[in-house]
Amino acid sequence: MTPGAPQRPAPAANEPRRRPTINDVARLANVSKKTVSRVINQSPFVNKDTRxxxxxxxxxxxxxxxxxxxxxxxxxSYLVGLIYDNPNPQHVIDTQQGILDVIRGSGLELVIHPCNRRDKDFLNGVRGFIDRQKLAGVILPSSVSEDEDLVAVLREYDTPYVRIASVPLDEPEHSIVTNDSEGARQAAEHLAGLGHRVIAHVSGPDTFRSSHERRSGFIEGLKTAGLELDKKLDLRAGYTFQSGIEAGRRLMAMPARPTAIFCGNDEMAAGVCQAVRETGLEIGKDVSVVGFDDSPLASRMWPALTTVLLPIRASGRMASIRLLGDRLTKEPQEEDRQGEVHPTLVVRASSGPAKT
Amino acid sequence: MTPGAPQRPAPAANEPRRRPTINDVARLANVSKKTVSRVINQSPFVNKDTRxxxxxxxxxxxxxxxxxxxxxxxxxSYLVGLIYDNPNPQHVIDTQQGILDVIRGSGLELVIHPCNRRDKDFLNGVRGFIDRQKLAGVILPSSVSEDEDLVAVLREYDTPYVRIASVPLDEPEHSIVTNDSEGARQAAEHLAGLGHRVIAHVSGPDTFRSSHERRSGFIEGLKTAGLELDKKLDLRAGYTFQSGIEAGRRLMAMPARPTAIFCGNDEMAAGVCQAVRETGLEIGKDVSVVGFDDSPLASRMWPALTTVLLPIRASGRMASIRLLGDRLTKEPQEEDRQGEVHPTLVVRASSGPAKT
DNA sequence: GCGAGTATTGACACCGGTATCAATAAGGGA
DNA sequence: TCCCTTATTGATACCGGTGTCAATACTCGC
Structure with a gap:
């Protein structure tokens, strides 16, 4: 190469582009690669001019x-893992989005790992995932955050994690709280405020902490209004549409039929609505129904469903910030540095005044 | 270390576990690491005993x-990228699941990269993604598979890809076809078979190939039944719930109101249903509505929506197999080696016989 | 002007694999 | 029996960074 020729020769035409490496930078800047490394890692021990x-x-x-x-x-690695079970598609998408909101632009990528906790081999799947990739960290949304065996595996492999849970956990510095009970309380107060007195509850499975939280918040809300939850009107279902239908049918068959029903999620609420309609009654008029999640379904149903909005996406952002704080390049929004989110009631047409 | 002592000293108690490396294997097997490398890469040039x-x-x-x-x-890398836009949550989830069905157990991981094609900077985002990680390959579902600029970037970086599209593309070896038009044709024949004669169509945006495919399939189906699509009854909407409501209102306001409406997706169908109800008409009786996608919404609506099921998850499996064939450890199902999927009509309560 | 302390920097090994190519061993034909 | 092939194997460099630790350059106090 003659002197004065361009320092960086154009790559041969068909040759696939070659990324510049730290060596290229070092050579051109006339320093060692270690010094370049210091600069890209923001080490304070570099002379200003050199930097x-x-x-x-x-x-x-x-x-x-x-x-x-x-x-x-x-x-x-520069990979953030998201482990989840039980794809409530909207939860999954929202969580993914929340994480991506935060890590985008920081050179981190999101690797997803759905699993099935009922599969007895699921821990090995997770183990492989954790062990192979040296993840920058893992986020555990509510579908798996209460699995202590899973958390034990993460600790075992020394992998940082943050859990998103409905209620505060032992390790507040590694968790984000969604305060589900607050939302359920609002739902109860809303229904009581509409004049309902015979109010039923359809919960998710007892194996989920969120089911308990939503129930206890609901009971608390009723109490505020001077009401109690009749044990016979407190039904366990499975968080699924089908289980909602069945619970709804049981409620509709009762002699003292409830005039309002609070469901632990929107899926079950949709099922309950179906059961109510089967009996010829009108949702929002004869029977009020309230769900939980504010899934897309809720606003698209007819009548649209009154429900509790849980800011899942925000919880995903918060979790990522907790997890990765120092590795993020862009400064996170102040509101996303909180450790908890708060649900809000979204009133639509499926809940109306009690018939007197 | 005295002779006869264990070759592999137990790690100190608190020391985090150290994965065995290729060097450990080489030492214990008394060979060079290159030979071990050959074995794990299934090179044929290794002596049977050694292997x-x-x-x-x-x-x-x-x-x-x-x-x-x-x-x-x-x-x-051992990372498979999934790039998508416009999160129809169910599509996204299904595609993710399909890919994971296939790559699970092969040491590959799925990295997701949602993007927004309307954002003029989106290509740079993708470029960064592609360039940083040296992806094993990228899967492009229908929301982005027609973006030639995007595909050009993938070629530029020499990254393998497979596109999932509604219609065959130039590169059949790099694509999976979902045959959307077939599903629309079935919908048309179904409605015509029910005796409907004035049938409307609400399509997605013209910028999506799928909109055209669904329209042309629909027209073809009508033709089979001796019908034509009246231009005034062929409305463009936006694949969203809200745009469905608006389209539905326009249709309901027409003097020659259609008795059946085929919508390019379920979201719009739900919106159309809402508009129909606003006029006091009954879905499935006065007006039949058919959607496309068989989203969770479809089966949970009331009345449940007749729709076209698109096997998205299967298309995700097929795409991954195309992309990764030789890198997969488990032999794929024969049916997933096809290059196309076929939609099927799911008949529910939202479509009924035309009133005479 | 000199020794000590602090600020910068780089040489070199290493992370855990793959690629190149030469070296060695085994088999076959003349 | 000897040379040439072919089959196996390993030595060594390299991928593009980081970690350790020593070397060098300044600055300050006396």
Whole structure:
């Protein structure tokens, strides 16, 4: 190459583009690769002039460190894991979105790992996942956050994690709280305020903490209004549409039929509505129904469903910030630094005044 | 260490577990790491005895190659990318599931990258994603598969990809076809068979190939039944619930009101149903409505929506198999090796005989 | 002007694999 | 029996970063 020729020869035409490496930067900036490494890692032990010179070269070259190589050397990849069970599609999507809201632009990527907790082999699946990739961290939404065996595996492999749960956990610094009970309380107060006195509850499975939280919040709300939850009107179902239909049928068959029904999620609420209609009664007039989640279904049903909005996406953002704080390049929104979200009631047409 | 002492000293108690590496295997099997590498990569140039000896050690140690290190050395990571826009949550989830069905157990992971094609910067986002990770491959579901700029970027970075599209593309070996028009044709024949003569169509945006496919299939189906699609009854909407409501209102306001409406997706169908109800008419009796997708919404609505089921999850499986064939450890199902899926009509209560 | 303390920097090994190519061993034909 | 092939194997460099620790350069106090 003659002197004065361009420092960076154009790659041969058909040759696939080659990313500049730390070595290229070091050579052009006339420093060692270690110093470049210091600059990209924001080490304070670099002379200002040197730093600027290197930064210039980095910009010129469009250099970006290779996450794979970094991962190998530092034993920490740039991958964030999301483990979940029980795909309530909207929850999953919202959580994914929330995480991506935060990590986008920081060179981190989101790797998803759905699993099935009822499958006795699921822990091995997770183990493989954790062990293979040296994840930067893992986020555990409510569908798995209460699984202590799972959390034990994460600890065992020394993988950082944050749990999203309906209620505060032992490790507040590793968790985000969604305060489900608050939402259920609002639902109860809403129905009581409409004049309902015989109010039923259809819950999710007892194996979910959220079922308990929503129930206890509901009971609390009733109490505020001077009401109690009749044990016979407190039904266990399965968080599914079908189980909602069945619970609804049982309620409709009761001699002292409830005039309002609070359901632990929208899926069951939709099922309950179906059962109510089968008996010829009108939703929102004869029987009020309230759900939980504010899933897309809720606003598209007819009549539209009164429900509790749970800010899942925000909880995903908060969890990621907790998990990755220092590895994020962009400063997170102040409101997303909180450790909890609060549900709100969305009133639609499925709940109306009690007939007197 | 005295001779006869255990070859592999137990790690100190608190020391975090250290994965066995290829060096450990090589030492114990008394071969070079390259030979071990050959074994794990199924090279044919290894003596049978040697291979067996190494396999034994691998099993004893529970050794598994480190995907990060492999990625660095081979310039191909073990990550499969899924790029999508416009989250119809169910599509997204189904596609994710389909991919995971296939790659699970092969040491590959799924990295998701939602994007927004209307954002003029979206290509740069994708570029960063592609460039940083040296993806094993990328899957492009229908929401992005027709974006030629995007595909150009993938080619530019020499990243393998498979597109899922409603209609055959130029590169059949890199695509999976969902044959949307077939489903629309069935919908048309179904409605015509019920005696409807004035049938409307509410389509998605013209910018989606799927909108055209569904329309043309629908027209074809009508033709089979000796009908034509009246231009005034062929409305463009936006694939959203809200746009469905608006389209429905326009249709209901027409002097020659249609007795049946085929919608390009379930979201719009739900909106149309709402508009129909606003006029006091009954779905399935006065006006029949058919959707497309068989989203969860369809079966939970009241009355339940007749719709076209698109096997998205299967298309995700097929796409992954196309993409990764040789890198998969488990033999794929024969039916998933096809290059196309076929929609089927799911008849529910929202479509009924035309009133005479 | 000199020794000590602090600020910068780089040489080199290493992370855990893969690629290249030469070296060695085994088999076959003349 | 000897040379040439073919089958196996390993030495070594390399992928693109990070960690350790020593070396060098300054600055300050006396």
């Amino acid at each position: 600027e010179r290197i930064d210039t070269v980095i910009k010129e070259l469009g250099y970006a460190p290779d996450p794979v190589a970094r991962g190998l050397a530092s034993r920490r | 067996e000896r190494i396999d034994t050690v691998i099993k004893e140690l529970g050794y598994a190659p480190d995907p990060v290190a492999r990625g660095l050395a081979s310039r191909r």
